[in-house]
Amino acid sequence: MNDHLNEAVSSAPAKVILFGEHFVIYKNPAIVTAINKRIKVHAQVNDNMQISIKSGEYSLNVRTTSKVDPVLAPDESLSFLYPIFKCVKHVLSEQNNHNVGINLDVDSQIPYGEGLGSSAASCVATVAALYSLFSYRDRDRIYGTAKTMEENIHMNSSGIDCYVSTFGGIVNYEPDRGFSKIGIKKNFSLLIGTTGVKHATGEVVSQVRHFREKNITLFKDLSSRARMICKRALNSMLEGNEVELGNLLTENHKLLTLLGVSHPMIEKLIGRCLDNGALGAKLTGAGRGGAIIALIPSESRKEISDRISKGSEKWMLVEFDHNGVAFG
Numbered sequence: 576m577n578d579h580l581n582e583a584v585s586s587a588p589a590k591v592i593l594f595g596e597h598f599v600i601y602k603n604p605a606i607v608t609a610i611n612k613r614i615k616v617h618a619q620v621n622d623n624m625q626i627s628i629k630s631g632e633y634s635l636n637v638r639t640t641s642k643v644d645p646v647l648a649p650d651e652s653l654s655f656l657y658p659i660f661k662c663v664k665h666v667l668s669e670q671n672n673h674n675v676g677i678n679l680d681v682d683s684q685i686p687y688g689e690g691l692g693s694s695a696a697s698c699v700a701t702v703a704a705l706y707s708l709f710s711y712r713d714r715d716r717i718y719g720t721a722k723t724m725e726e727n728i729h730m731n732s733s734g735i736d737c738y739v740s741t742f743g744g745i746v747n748y749e750p751d752r753g754f755s756k757i758g759i760k761k762n763f764s765l766l767i768g769t770t771g772v773k774h775a776t777g778e779v780v781s782q783v784r785h786f787r788e789k790n791i792t793l794f795k796d797l798s799s800r801a802r803m804i805c806k807r808a809l810n811s812m813l814e815g816n817e818v819e820l821g822n823l824l825t826e827n828h829k830l831l832t833l834l835g836v837s838h839p840m841i842e843k844l845i846g847r848c849l850d851n852g853a854l855g856a857k858l859t860g861a862g863r864g865g866a867i868i869a870l871i872p873s874e875s876r877k878e879i880s881d882r883i884s885k886g887s888e889k890w891m892l893v894e895f896d897h898n899g900v901a902f903g
């Protein structure tokens with residue numbers, strides 16, 4: 576191997592889409608934030624020419640010289656390790672290092688397959704850890720490589736998840752202006768509820784495409800309402816107006832329901848939040864399962880989130896993350 580360190584550690588945050596999912600595909604804006612749930616990757620060079628990835632009880636071992644990807648079926652529970660494997664392969668080959676191996680220990684706080692950006696965060700953290708072995712810590716380069724990997728793994732990836740995971744903060748995406756960070760006066764508290772229903776983003780996206788083809792005028796109207804919501808949300812964040820922001824989350828959710836991407840479990844969790852003091856709530860990501868987010872009033876965040884999260888579902892009270900990818 577070329578000049579390198581023997582080990583390196585990096586971590587990267589999850590994301591939630593606050594506003595604009597689905598509509599963003601049709602040239603509308605979206606607002607996305609990084610949250611303080613992370614995936615941490617510890618990379619160590621080995622001399623047995625294996626890529627060995629371990630996460631809790633799961634592991635994947637492939638020889639570095641192998642020309643074929645590991646076959647994960649029938650054990651699909653391993654599929655969350657696949658983006659990590661692809662990133663290791665890519666960086667080793669980019670660095671012309673085919674003859675050494677890497678052990679990776681992965682520790683994740685991000686639920687997989689719930690629309691919280693676990694795949695992008697695992698790409699960002701893995702690329703950052705591998706580049707750190709070669710003493711590169713350039714965020715633009717990490718973002719570029721992680722985005723390419725995500726695009727290869729998930730066709731039609733917009734790159735938003737990798738951007739937010741690399742650079743952190745709240746990001747406004749406008750189709751003609753790209754990404755810009757939003758500076759906010761106060762931090763908002765979000766409660767995330769996971770439905771436990773895994774969704775396949777591609778399938779939900781194509782369901783919405785059919786809906787749009789059949790309901791051209793309605794879709795135009797919903798899109799213009801979604802654009803207006805993003806605009807007002809931007810102002811409420813800049814002003815620190817959490818009551819208005821909560822109302823906008825619920826308004827955005829109604830649009831998504833009209834698109835047909837909600838689910839009984841999503842409605843159940845949202846109802847629970849709104850009946851117990853949340854300022855607003857919506858599904859986040861593709862929908863038809865996955866996760867919901869609720870805005871919790873900051874002056875009574877503990878009391879209200881405790882009240883909501885008494886049920887058997889899984890809840891996480893989170894803050895926005897302003898750091899993005901971290902080293903060490």
Ligand code: PMV
Binds near residue numbers: 732776865
């Ligand atoms: O559930 P996720 O994190 O895959 O989010 C999908 C968001 C969509 O707007 C539906 C698709 C996209 O690429 O923006």
